[in-house]
Amino acid sequence: MKLHRLTLTNYRGITHRDIEFPDHGVVVVSGPNETGKSSMLEALDLLLEAKDRSGKKEVKQVKPTHADVGAEVTAEISCGVYRFVYRKRYHKKPETELTVLAPRREQLTGDEAHDRVRAILAQTVDLDLWQAQRVLQSAPTSAVDLSGCDALSRALDMVAGEVDATPAQGAGNVETLLIDRIDEEYRRYFTATGRPTGEWAAATTRLRAADQEVATCAAAIAEVDEAVRRHAALTDELSGLSVESTCATERLTQIRAAAQTITTLRGEVEQAGVRAQAANSAHEASLAALTERRRARADIDDRTATVERLQAAAAEAAEALDTAGEVQVAAEEAAVEARATLEASQVRVDTARSAVQRLADREEANRIAARLGTIERHQREFDAVRRALTAITLTAEHMAAIEKASAAHDRAAAAVEHTSAHVELVAEADLELLIGGEPVTLQAGRSWQSGVSGPTDVAVPGLLSVRVTPGASAAGTQAALDAAATTLAQALERAGVSGLAEAREVDQRRRDLQAAGREARVALDALTADDSADALRARLCELRENQPDDDGLFDLATGGPHDPAAQRRELIDATAAHQQAVRDCETHRKVAEEAAKLLAQRGVHAARAKEKLQAARDELAAAQLRLAAQRDAVGDEQLALKAEADGEAVAAAQAHLTRLGDELARHEPETVAAALAEAERAAEGVAARRDQAAEALREVATALKIFGTEGRKGRLDAAETEREHAEAEYRRVQRRARAAQLLKSVMGRHRDAMRSRYVDPFRGEVERLGRIVFGESFEVEVDSELRIGHRTLSGRTVPYESLSGGAKEQLGIVARLAGAALVATEDSVPVVIDDALGFSDTGRLAKMAEVFDAVAGDGQVIILTCSPQRYADVQTATHIELSA
Template sequence: MKLHRLILTNYRGIAHRDIEFPDHGVVVVCGDNEVGKTSMIEALDLLLESKDRSTKKEVKQVKPTHADVGSEVTAEISTGPYRFHYRKRFHKKCETELTVLAPRREQLTGDEAHDRVLAMLSETVDTALWHAQRVLQTSSTAAVDLSECDALSRALDLAAGDDAALSGTEPLLIERIDAEFGRYFTATGRPTGEWAAAIAQLRSADDDVARCAAAVAEVDDRVHRHAELAERLAGLTAHRDGIAQRLAAALAAAGALGELAGELRKAELVATAAQGTCAASSAAQTERVRLRDDVAARTVAVTEVRSKLAAAIEAEHTAREVVEMAYAATGESATAFNAASEAVDETRRVVDALAGNEQAQRLAARLERIESAEQQLAGLNRELAEITLTSDVMADIESASALVERIEAQLALTAATVEFTAATDLELTVGEQTVRLSAGQRWAPASSSPTTVELPGMVSVRIDPGATTSGAQAKLEAAQRVLAEALQQGGAADLDSARLIEQRRRALASTRDQLAATLAGLCEDEGVTQMRARLASLREAISPALVAAGVDGGAARAAFVAAVEARESARAQADLHQRAVAGANVQLTEKSTQATVLRSKLADASAELEAATRRLADQRAIAGDEQIAEQAAADIEARRQADGAVAELAQRYAAADPVAVQAELNAATAAAAELEREHTGIGQALNDISVELGVMGNEGRKGSLDAAQIAWEHAFAEHSRVSRRARSAQLLRSVMTRHRDNTRQRYVAPFRTEIERLGRPVFGPTFEVEIDSDLRICNRTLDGRTVPYESLSGGAKEQLGILARLAGAALVATEDTVPVVIDDALGFTDPDRLTKMGAVFDTVGDNGQVIVLTCTPTRYIGVQDAHVIELTA
């Protein structure tokens, strides 16, 4: 299939466009955004697939919004043996016109024309390949699927060397096999249709048989259960008399044990009362003894406290005398410390005055050095200011002098030498100068520039040294002018004097820098003004009398040190006396506190002794000590007798083994209750089973089981019949699928080889790809590194997608080719790969049409033989 011409009229925003395409090669259709490039592909699809009266959304959307007119699409196409001119108008006055130009001329209109075009395309064009060979903006990085392209499959079969003769009915056979498979299985292999119904019918029959068999088994179970229950009921009736005798014996034993327990409880009550009485009398006796002991102990305590109080009062008097003596010593030491402090202050004033005088002398000497350095620095700055020769000017002089020397040496080598020898006395005119020569005298003028030598009235000679020497002379004069200007700027007559001036300038600058550093060191911490102010302040603080007295600094400092030591000794003595006063006060406070506490304790102890004596007297008034002792002894004897009676009854009760008696009573009662409960339950169960058997006998369960078994046999036969057909269809489909996959694997190799051949100029000699059975690119390998297709960059995906389509176009037979359409792709590709992709387009364009739609034609500048069509709005 080839597209020769495409005409659009009133299509979207396109008023009219007529484009002719070459029969083969790369066609680059370029234009701005929204000029209608993608609309051309859309228009061709509408022309070939939609009727002129179609109301589909795709058709409605192409109608112009600015005018009430119909959209027209016209194309001239060749496919197989056919070449035709096809036109449609949509929306308004719908028309369809077809003119077949070859192999024989035909003209059709309306639906006949539409059906005829579809028939020609169906006969000659692989529509799956036509749609797959497009790279659109919306899916430029998606992997292309070429598995349904019959034309490519045939080409790959031939490329793979498959010489098996094809009948042409293979797709129909596979479709029939798939249809037969679809009667029994879904696309995922699950049963459906007849096979699912047969399985469901057999499963339902199995359920019915199981249900009816369970119903019959239920009747048999009820009969066996009735017999077992009747036998158990007879056994329980025989066992009832033994259980009744055991329960009567257990009740008698429990009654006797209850009487014995009552006697034991009464004895325990008597013993408890005796124990309480005994405890009360013993407590009264203990309290009487405690009161006697308490009175005696408190009498001893009062005596001890009185003795301690007398000693504490004596110690308090002694501590008060010590405090008074410590205060007197503290006053004396404070007076000595004050006198020593005054002596220290006096000696400090003398030492500080002497130190200020020494500091003033050092500061005055420092100021004199600073003033001297400032005067020297000012003089150096004046000398340096008078020198106009700087380091830059000196560098210019040295450079200009070296240049003059080089040019003079060059002139000495290239200048012509002319020598005149006078035969007699004569005068020569050289320019504006006159040269006199005596007989035999020789004269050689410089000949680096054009010179005229004239013998007046006789001859005139012009000496021209040539262009090279003249140019060198001009350079020399220019260099000499530069040197003279530099010398003048530096204030020097020649190079030697300039060097002397430069040497003098450097020496002065070095001395100036040293003086500046010295001055900065002298003024490092403060300025001259601050130092002078500080000197004046120091001189004002110095006592003229002290200076006139000529006090020795060493003697003054020694006196100051001695005064400080005396003051510290007095301070230590005063501190010692202060601590002694503090200690004496602490002792006085402690002794006073002890005396006060003992006085309080004596008062408390005397009051407590008086109260204890009063309580003992009150108790004795009620009962004497002997009476309380006798009552306590009698109560102890009564308690002993009651405890003996309780012990005897407890021994008898324990010997009767109350636990065993109660356990036997509980067991006999439980056995009787369990026997009665079981007897009642079995009787009720027998009655229920009899009723159920009566109902089941009227349901006809055996007949239902027989009918269910017959239905199961019919369902099983139908299941077996359908199963054989379903399994056969499944086996046939799996065999055909396996053979089809094997065939695809054979033609994957030529497709991969073609992609790698086209891709190596782009990606390099190590480029490899892996192709699956659906002819999709799975991964790419470069330099031994394999990357899945989905993990590649957008640019690499675009490039591989275009290579896959170009490989398909190169492999299909000439009669099966379709145009490869690339809509504004390679936007993610770098400039280097764009150039390499252009070379790939050139190699494929010879076999068919490659139509590139782009708004950036420079992307495809690497396509050497491209035919460029520019679109305008």
């Protein structure tokens, strides 16, 4: 299979794209991200697999969002002897068109075209190989599995010598067709996982159902036999239970008579107990009355003692109240005196603080006045500097221009000196000369020399005239000197100076003034950093306004100014005395408060003591009245005699109760009660078992009557006959299923053996290409499924899954290219590599380029990438660049 052309129209974000692919070799299709490189492969798959009216999610996702049109895909493909152009439009007005160009021209549309392409591909293309020969950016990096590719299997068989090197058309599919027929026969009886299905499962199910039916019918017959046996057993059991019930009834009657005697004795005991309890209650009442009489006498004695104790406590509380009143008066007087002392000390502190504050204000005013004088002095200096600077017109820019023009003038003068002609005249005798029109006198033996940059005349009046003309270069340098002189003169004029020396002197004076101005400015900024001069003047005025008259700052006793140290000591002493007065005042206040609280507490205590004394007197009088009334009703001696008589009655009732209790104990009531309960349980149990046996006998008899009408024996015979037929069918199908299973197993072993033989050619091709990338020590281990399991490099073997992402990607490409190199030309399919080798370094990319060049034969290798520089070293590659 070869892809010659692919055209996309309105596909996802692609408006139109038409690409022609070379028939063989490596083609690199490059473009930025999201230009639809991966969409090209997706579009080709949809074209070959999905119908134009398909509602699959994959088809819906490619509908363009920028226009209400249908996505179109057109491809020109050749496979086997066929070459065709295939076009589909999806979504809006779907249609399918097929034009077969070879071996004979055909034109089909709709589903007929789709079915025709599917038939051509099934006949000429190994679709498993077409899917396997892809390296996708979204696919996992697991080892590629090529075991299901028939085209590669045929190629490896041919390399391994298993088939004729020139097979007839279609002969390579013989083994595949045979295995498919074996698999088809195997699938009639087993699933892919080996579980029974189809005829084998149906025969097994039928036999299992027949066995279950026979077992059910046999169980039904056994149920009838069990019912007959149970009927006879229940009849015998019911007869025995009738005799046992009679014996249990007689024993229950005897035990109930004994229990009745015990019940009579227990009633007499209860009556005697009631009488004894009544006598005991009467005795307790008489004892209680006697005890109450004694308690009343004792209570009166206690209340009398309480009244005496409360009288003493009330007198003591009254005395304490008087003492607390005296203390409270004294504490109030001390507190008043302490408050007066505090007020006097506060006046002293205020006076001392005011005097100290006046002295502090005077000192602050003096400091501010001195500071303002300094500020004004620096301000005058700063203003003088500014006035001096204003008079100077020379600026730093002017000076820089003058220095630059002077340097240029010096360079030009030096150039003139270097290029000018030099004239030297030596006088043999005294001479009068005219040089340049100027008279020059030379004495004998003297010389005159000068550089000449322009035409100059030298003449001896009346004797000789010489004209010296310098060369062109000297004239040029003289012109440059004149220009430099003009520039220097202009710069000096702008600066207002006459020469370079004066300019430098003025510039130095300007810099000195600027430095003095900066110093004055810094001093002013430092002096006014916290407060401005205006703020200081306002503060000074405020302080002077608040100053007292002159006599307020003088000590009238000494006739001189107040001593600041003495004033501060006076403030400290006054403050200390005031703090002490505050503490004393607070102490006396608290003492007065505590005295008031003590007076209130003792007043309350005295009132409560008085109330308690009056209440105790009232309670004593009431108790004496109650005792007198009780004695009028019953005397103390009568109460004692009644209590003694009630005690004797209690003793007599208790003795009678004891005799009856002994009589009851001799009859052993607990034993009789236990025996009665046991006899009742036994009688009830026998009766229940007899009723259950009778009911079970009736149920069995009824069931036997029903069993006789069901025909269970006939059903058992029919079930046994069905089982014989099912077992015969089961054995027949079992033989065929086992035969198919055995044939599949044998063919599987045969195919595995063949694969183990053609693994070597595949491994050899992988190692041949891999050594280009990894070096001569590269080896791989390939299993029977043609998957790479281990890689060996420099004697070190590493499992495939433990390799880095880049190494896995490189091995995956090498394995696919090895398969493409082994497959026959007529079975080849394009190898598609989508944005791979992103984890490879520069060296590996160069080696992979050599691999691509090594397999660039008859097959197609299509590389989709956003980084074409990765494949720049592929010498045989054709590059196609996509626009964004």
